[in-house]
Amino acid sequence: xxxxxxRASAVASEMRYxxxxxxxxxxxxxxxxxxxxxxxxxxxxAPVIWSRKRISTGQAILVNAGQxxxxxxxxxxxxxxxxxxxxxxxxxLKKRQILLASTGIIGAPLNLEAMxxxxxxxxxxxxxxxxxxxxxxxxxxxxxxxxxxxxGAFKDGTKFNVWGAxxxxxxxxxxxxxxxxxxxxxxxxxxxxxxxxLREITExxxxxxxxxxxxxxxxxxxxxxxxxxxxxxxVGDAQARNFSNALYEVLNRLSRMIVLDGEGANxxxxxxxxxxxxxxxxxxxARTVAESPLVKTAFYGRDANWGRVxxxxxxxxxxxxxYKVNLFLNDVPWVENGLDNNRDxxxxxxxxxxxxxxxxxxxxxxxxxxxxxxxxxxxxVDINGxxxx
Amino acid sequence: xxxxxxRASAVASEMRYxxxxxxxxxxxxxxxxxxxxxxxxxxxxAPVIWSRKRISTGQAILVNAGQxxxxxxxxxxxxxxxxxxxxxxxxxLKKRQILLASTGIIGAPLNLEAMxxxxxxxxxxxxxxxxxxxxxxxxxxxxxxxxxxxxGAFKDGTKFNVWGAxxxxxxxxxxxxxxxxxxxxxxxxxxxxxxxxLREITExxxxxxxxxxxxxxxxxxxxxxxxxxxxxxxVGDAQARNFSNALYEVLNRLSRMIVLDGEGANxxxxxxxxxxxxxxxxxxxARTVAESPLVKTAFYGRDANWGRVxxxxxxxxxxxxxYKVNLFLNDVPWVENGLDNNRDxxxxxxxxxxxxxxxxxxxxxxxxxxxxxxxxxxxxVDINGxxxx
Numbered sequence: 192x193x194x195x196x197x198r199a200s201a202v203a204s205e206m207r208y209x210x211x212x213x214x215x216x217x218x219x220x221x222x223x224x225x226x227x228x229x230x231x232x233x234x235x236x237a238p239v240i241w242s243r244k245r246i247s248t249g250q251a252i253l254v255n256a257g258q259x260x261x262x263x264x265x266x267x268x269x270x271x272x273x274x275x276x277x278x279x280x281x282x283x284l285k286k287r288q289i290l291l292a293s294t295g296i297i298g299a300p301l302n303l304e305a306m307x308x309x310x311x312x313x314x315x316x317x318x319x320x321x322x323x324x325x326x327x328x329x330x331x332x333x334x335x336x337x338x339x340x341x342x343g344a345f346k347d348g349t350k351f352n353v354w355g356a357x358x359x360x361x362x363x364x365x366x367x368x369x370x371x372x373x374x375x376x377x378x379x380x381x382x383x384x385x386x387x388x389l390r391e392i393t394e395x396x397x398x399x400x401x402x403x404x405x406x407x408x409x410x411x412x413x414x415x416x417x418x419x420x421x422x423x424x425x426v427g428d429a430q431a432r433n434f435s436n437a438l439y440e441v442l443n444r445l446s447r448m449i450v451l452d453g454e455g456a457n458x459x460x461x462x463x464x465x466x467x468x469x470x471x472x473x474x475x476x477a478r479t480v481a482e483s484p485l486v487k488t489a490f491y492g493r494d495a496n497w498g499r500v501x502x503x504x505x506x507x508x509x510x511x512x513x514y515k516v517n518l519f520l521n522d523v524p525w526v527e528n529g530l531d532n533n534r535d536x537x538x539x540x541x542x543x544x545x546x547x548x549x550x551x552x553x554x555x556x557x558x559x560x561x562x563x564x565x566x567x568x569x570x571x572v573d574i575n576g577x578x579x580x
Numbered sequence: 581x582x583x584x585x586x587r588a589s590a591v592a593s594e595m596r597y598x599x600x601x602x603x604x605x606x607x608x609x610x611x612x613x614x615x616x617x618x619x620x621x622x623x624x625x626a627p628v629i630w631s632r633k634r635i636s637t638g639q640a641i642l643v644n645a646g647q648x649x650x651x652x653x654x655x656x657x658x659x660x661x662x663x664x665x666x667x668x669x670x671x672x673l674k675k676r677q678i679l680l681a682s683t684g685i686i687g688a689p690l691n692l693e694a695m696x697x698x699x700x701x702x703x704x705x706x707x708x709x710x711x712x713x714x715x716x717x718x719x720x721x722x723x724x725x726x727x728x729x730x731x732g733a734f735k736d737g738t739k740f741n742v743w744g745a746x747x748x749x750x751x752x753x754x755x756x757x758x759x760x761x762x763x764x765x766x767x768x769x770x771x772x773x774x775x776x777x778l779r780e781i782t783e784x785x786x787x788x789x790x791x792x793x794x795x796x797x798x799x800x801x802x803x804x805x806x807x808x809x810x811x812x813x814x815v816g817d818a819q820a821r822n823f824s825n826a827l828y829e830v831l832n833r834l835s836r837m838i839v840l841d842g843e844g845a846n847x848x849x850x851x852x853x854x855x856x857x858x859x860x861x862x863x864x865x866a867r868t869v870a871e872s873p874l875v876k877t878a879f880y881g882r883d884a885n886w887g888r889v890x891x892x893x894x895x896x897x898x899x900x901x902x903y904k905v906n907l908f909l910n911d912v913p914w915v916e917n918g919l920d921n922n923r924d925x926x927x928x929x930x931x932x933x934x935x936x937x938x939x940x941x942x943x944x945x946x947x948x949x950x951x952x953x954x955x956x957x958x959x960x961v962d963i964n965g966x967x968x969x
Contacts, residue, residue: 234894234902234918262890262918264903297887298920408891498686501651502797505623513623514653529623529651531687 192322192340194354195377196220196417199321201328204309206302207257207295214306215328216313217373218251218282223418225249226385227290228393230410236260237267238291239411241275247382249290252373252413253278254329256358257295258302259369261408270301277307281314294331294358294369294409326356329371333358335452339444341437349422351378351434355441359449370397372412372445377420378434384426388435389414396442400450400563446563447546456565458490461548463561464509468553472509473560476551479507480564487567495538497526504551511553519550581711581729583743584766585609585806588710590717593698595691596646596684603695604717605702606762607640607671612807614638615774616679617782619799625649626656627680628800630664636771638679641762641802642667643718645747646684647691648758650797659690666696670703683720683747683758683798715745718760722747724841728833730826738811740767740823744830748838759786761801761834766809767823773815777824778803785831789839789952835952836935845954847879850937852950853898857942861898862949865940868896869953876956884927886915893940900942908939 197219204214227246229239237260242249253274260267275289282289293301326338337357344350359370374389393412401410418424425431450459462481467473480486483503489496497518505513518526520541523534541547586608593603616635618628626649631638642663649656664678671678682690715727726746733739748759763778782801790799807813814820839848851870856862869875872892878885886907894902907915909930912923930936 232891232894233898233900234890259887262887262902262920264919296885297890298915299887406895408887408894496685498648498651498688498797501623501686502621505621505797506795509622511622513651526687530653531651 192354193319194352194375194417196419197375198317198319199325200313200316200318201321201324202309202313202316204255204305206255206305206309212324212328213256214309214313215254215325216251216317217325217375218317219415219417221417222250222415223424224380224382224385224416226382226389226414228389228412230406230408232406232408232410234262234408236293236409237263237271238293239409240268241271242290242292242411242413245287245290246413248287249413249415250284250288251278251282252290252292252415254292254371254373255295255301255306256329256331258293258299259295259297259409260293260301261297263298263300266300270303273303274301274306277310278314281310290413292371292409292411292413294329294371297408322354322356329356329358331358331369332360333452334360335448337445337448337452339441339448341440343433343437345422345425345430345433347422349420351376351420351437353437353441355445357445357449360452369407369409370401370449371410372397372442374412374414374438374441376416377418378416379418379420379422379424380416380431380434381424381426384428384431385414385416387428388431388438392435392439392442395439396446399561400446450563450565457545458542458566459546460490460564460566461561462564463548463550463559464553465550465559466553466555467558467560468510468556470558470560473558476504476507476509476553477560477562479503480549480551481562482564484567487564490542490566493539493542495520495525495535495542497531500549500551501529509553511555515554517552517554521547581743582708583741583764583806585808586764587706587708588714589702589705589707590710590713591698591702591705593644593694595644595694595698601713601717602645603698603702604643604714605640605667605706606714606764607706608804608806609808610806611639611804612813613769613771613774613805615771615778615803617778617801619795619797621795621797621799623651623797625682625798626652626660627682628798629657630660631679631681631800631802634676634679635802637676638802638804639673639677640667640671641679641681641804643681643760644684644690644695645718645720647682647688648684648686648798649682649690650686652687652689655689659692662692663690663695666699667703670699679802681760681798681800681802683718683760686797711743711745718745718747720747720758721749722841723749724837726834726837726841728830728837730829732822732826734811734814734819734822736811738809740765740809740826742826742830744834746834746838749841758796758798759790759838760799761786761831763801763803763827763830765805766807767805768807768809768811768813769805769820769823770813770815773817773820774803774805776817777820777827781824781828781831784828785835788950789835839952839954846934847931847955848935849879849953849955850950851953852937852939852948853942854939854948855942855944856947856949857899857945859947859949862947865893865896865898865942866949866951868892869938869940870951871953873956876953879931879955882928882931884914884924884931886920889938889940890918898942900944904943906941906943910936
């Protein structure tokens with residue numbers, strides 16, 4: 192598939208890997224709007240520093256997999272400048288129009304010689320059909336390519352398409368390695384609107400699989416609009432309603448793909464905390480349960496061992512009365528007022544599903560928060576997953 | 581081995597497991613001092629509530645493995661009362677003299693019938709030679725029995741012995757399942773002194789492998805002194821110096837055993853953070869690095885991938901300048917001012933050792949904190965451990 196106004200390509204640059212696509216490019220004929228969200232990690236990779244500064248002028252995105260260009264100091268920034276210059280010459284664009292993203296080993300310098308050799312071919316291969324190869328080229332530990340698309344129409348009838356590609360591997364979420372995401376649309380969108388939507392929807396999707404602000408050195412989401420679909424410039428939130436639903440669809444699907452990726456992840460579980468005293472406490476509770484290896488191995492073993500959920504809640508820092516808490520697996524009332532509700536059989540049935548929800552009602556207040564997590568399989572569970580049997 | 585003034589025993593009660601020791605007992609002829617530290621988890625198991633209240637009168641310890649008697653409400657407390665009564669009758673002790681500890685499945689009621697049947701035999705088998713069996717009976721996911729002993733003499737020449745046994749499995753540290761520890765001595769110690777020592781030394785040992793206050797529903801350390809070694813009552817810290825060194829030895833060895841236990845844990849790594857702005861920040865940094873699956877798989881793969889340490893530090897919440905941080909592996913200056921120091925080979929040599937230290941100098945202040953962690957092996961590393969090679 193393709194999005195009007197964009198071309199893409201990928202090549203095997205051999206910057207670090209052999210014989211695999213590892214350098215990808217997206218170029219827009221013209222851009223009407225742009226937005227980006229970037230890692231809050233104290234250690235920011237050079238391409239993150241580069242692209243954050245130039246997000247409002249970007250027209251092309253160059254991504255390499257294998258070398259993160261992070262913790263590379265001034266040399267790292269110089270490498271960004273060099274890449275942007277080299278690519279800019281080929282594309283007839285200025286340095287500030289080149290956005291950069293990298294993923295891979297931290298601390299290793301970019302292999303600029305290999306990149307320089309690869310760039311002419313990369314530009315030559317640009318095509319409206321290059322998007323799947325691009326999505327392939329950004330993978331590192333990912334076992335599956337992650338692409339999602341959606342489309343729709345504004346109220347005036349103007350149709351639009353949204354395309355997104357991501358990398359990131361769910362087994363290690365929320366302590367994930369680099370998460371990169373690139374979103375393209377042909378809609379005629381204003382940059383301020385795009386920024387608002389991207390921030391809000393990232394919070395509801397990617398930030399539910401990672402931990403608030405706890406991102407890697409290189410994480411970023413870049414979002415470009417070509418305007419090729421035509422129609423009037425869309426500026427207001429009400430006007431953009433249908434578009435923001437489509438954007439949510441795409442990012443939500445990509446974030447679920449990230450959670451499901453990784454050998455052995457068999458279940459995506461939404462941890463929904465309700466009735467918390469404060470939002471902060473709802474987040475602490477959801478995060479602690481979502482990250483608990485003991486809870487995650489129980490998900491893997493389809494073992495309705497609710498005590499592990501209680502133990503995780505009890506050390507989360509959230510306030511609650513242990514004998515008021517209710518737990519549900521989908522609609523099954525699993526635990527009532529902190530005590531076993533004798534629903535082992537129904538609970539185990541829910542745990543066989545590929546996706547399900549664990550609801551935790553703390554009955555202390557009105558705050559709520561949810562996170563997505565996956566089960567934890569592997570030899571690790573040889574001990575923990577079978578503990579109860 | 582044995583400690584004067586104590587007898588121990590264990591039986592296969594079949595409360596939950598079949599054909600294995602799962603109920604253990606320690607009884608003192610007389611007690612001069614007692615101390616205990618208990619979980620801070622919001623969900624406190626019934627035996628924790630029971631023993632915390634009775635620590636100052638305890639003379640016997642009854643421990644069962646398999647059922648945690650946690651999240652069992654009033655029934656759980658009644659089960660404690662019943663166990664103490666039944667055992668008390670056999671031992672001719674009052675209920676308040678019976679301390680209780682449990683480990684196993686949360687939410688399941690204690691199998692009191694099986695326990696009642698087992699208690700007479702348990703009491704009959706009490707012996708100064710029963711300590712190894714006792715240590716065996718408290719295991720759940722543990723793959724190895726954990727016992728440590730030390731001895732010494734007070735300044736006046738009075739000799740003393742310290743014996744400790746623990747359960748807890750390192751693979752899941754710091755998100756560990758229940759950690760139980762029982763410490764016995766023949767020294768003539770005052771309870772207040774014992775409490776001070778136990779708190780201080782627990783902080784420096786078990787609390788360096790778990791996360792501050794983040795303990796399970798059942799965690800506890802019980803510490804009894806028989807005084808059978810004779811000599812004057814030891815009350816003051818200066819007087820107790822040699823004893824507290826021995827206690828540290830025992831608890832330190834037990835906490836290392838916990839970290840090393842668990843299939844596949846090959847390395848114990850001390851994460852020492854120095855130069856932090858505040859103690860809180862030193863703790864956040866040490867904890868984040870110690871818990872990072874990406875760092876732990878690098879330890880497993882003996883992969884000198886320092887970028888994972890930087891990425892974990894960067895999301896820890898500790899303040900620092902990424903280009904001022906120094907990292908050392910034992911004495912090898914691995915990273916200097918945030919940049920690679922080209923010591924891959926020496927660093928990899930250190931990472932082959934069974935125990936080593938990663939020092940992180942944030943160069944922001946004077947606070948420091950250290951934690952013990954282990955490597956993370958298992959299929960999980962098929963993807964992560966080999967990522968760099």
